[in-house]
Amino acid sequence: MNWISEWALPKIQTWLGRREVPDNLWHKCPACEQMIFHRDLERSLHVCTHCGHHMRIPALKRVEYTLDPGFQRIELPKAPADPLRFRDQRKYADRLKEAQAKSGMDDAVVVAHGTVEGRRAVVAAFEFGFMGGSMGAGVGEAIVTAAKLAVLQDAPLIVFTASGGARMQEGAVSLMQMPRTVIATQMVKEAKLPFIVVLCDPTTGGVTASFAMLGDIQIAEPNALIGFAGARVIEQTVREKLPEGFQRAEYLLEHGILDMVVKRGAMRDTLARVISLLREPLLALAAPEEKPEAAAAEKPAPAESAAAVPAPPSAPAVKPVASPVPKAVPEA
CATH class of the missing domain: 3.90.226.10 (2-enoyl-CoA Hydratase; Chain A, domain 1)
Incomplete structure (x- = not known):
């Protein structure tokens, strides 16, 4: 297997061209130390997808x-x-x-x-x-x-x-x-x-x-x-x-x-x-008040409103009772 790593792989890399891998593709969470792909980190608004830690x-x-x-x-x-x-x-x-x-x-x-x-x-x-x-x-x-x-x-x-x-x-x-x-x-x-x-x-x-x-x-x-x-x-x-x-x-x-x-x-x-x-x-609250014409148009007619609301039962008549007035005391 030595010739594969020492001769074949370098030849293949030379033919295909060597690609430089950026250093910031993966980020480590400071809380759980899990690795997070940079696109996943951007999508999560820099919140760890494993433990929920909010990064700075x-x-x-x-x-x-x-x-x-x-x-x-x-x-x-x-x-x-x-x-x-x-x-x-x-x-x-x-x-x-x-x-x-x-x-x-x-x-x-x-x-x-x-x-x-x-x-x-x-x-x-x-x-x-x-x-x-x-x-x-x-x-x-x-x-x-x-x-x-x-x-x-x-x-x-x-x-x-x-x-x-x-x-x-x-x-x-x-x-x-x-x-x-x-x-x-x-x-x-x-x-x-x-x-x-x-x-x-x-x-x-x-x-x-x-x-x-x-x-x-x-x-x-x-x-x-x-x-x-x-x-x-x-x-x-x-x-x-x-x-x-x-x-x-x-x-x-x-x-x-x-x-x-x-x-x-x-x-x-x-x-x-x-x-x-x-x-x-x-x-x-700071908006201007409605015009009186518009308010009057929206307000129901008095007859309709009276018909819609039932009248309350009439209370029994109570005769007034005169309070007794004390007689005047003759002066001595």
């Missing part, structure tokens, strides 16, 4: 999975690139340029507007691959821009969060984005527009401590990690063993912090239904 996906994919075709991406304002001129092992400016070149984004958030099954919406999605989705001045500017756009277009604001928290390389500047984003969400609520937050894996740190927990409707993907500090830090602080599944989406739903846990395949339909429930009754 890019921000632009979330926008594509949520909005109808034809959505428009918004160009965001430029934020200071390196306000503190920070440097640890490398310059922050170099890390930022590397993340921008790798992701094709200016910062860790994508903002777009369009429709969700025909209903207008503004969507902001975090990119965890961009420095862990950390929140700096650029992210704060993106959330403020998305809120202003939602108010301008009279549309609900949907935010997909996937972040490790505030960006330490920007110091106090990143911490100031927490009140900025809270004020931005308040603008949306004052305009009587729905603010919907979809918590994805992971959502931690300053993002959780600010706008991510202020949604009118709080939704999460299955088994998403949601919290402020890490579980190990909490155990060391309280000196107690944390319960099973602590800081996971199902645990938070059970304890009333979330409104629902929705699988990625049903997320678009759920968002459309929530927007319909929150917006369409308000739009119906």
Whole structure:
């Protein structure tokens, strides 16, 4: 059999031509470690077909999975690139340029507007691959821009969060984005527009401590990690063993912090239904009243209505009884 592998097979490959096999045809699930063909993974919206694990996906994919075709991406304002001129092992400016070149984004958030099954919406999605989705001045500017756009277009604001928290390389500047984003969400609520937050894996740190927990409707993907500090830090602080599944989406739903846990395949339909429930009754109340002529034409005639409704039985007549009046007492 040696001559087959050493002589015959190379000759056959030479005649037919050698084909290069791409490296990304198969993907391994990080939960069950099963191999998934890339087309099957795309069809399942990057959800494992074996165990149902929801894999992390890019921000632009979330926008594509949520909005109808034809959505428009918004160009965001430029934020200071390196306000503190920070440097640890490398310059922050170099890390930022590397993340921008790798992701094709200016910062860790994508903002777009369009429709969700025909209903207008503004969507902001975090990119965890961009420095862990950390929140700096650029992210704060993106959330403020998305809120202003939602108010301008009279549309609900949907935010997909996937972040490790505030960006330490920007110091106090990143911490100031927490009140900025809270004020931005308040603008949306004052305009009587729905603010919907979809918590994805992971959502931690300053993002959780600010706008991510202020949604009118709080939704999460299955088994998403949601919290402020890490579980190990909490155990060391309280000196107690944390319960099973602590800081996971199902645990938070059970304890009333979330409104629902929705699988990625049903997320678009759920968002459309929530927007319909929150917006369409308000739009119906704001509609102009009917004209009096049309209302009079639709109103049935008095004779017909009287004939249709049977008269109630007459109550027995009751004679009024005069209350006894006390006689006047003569003065002494």
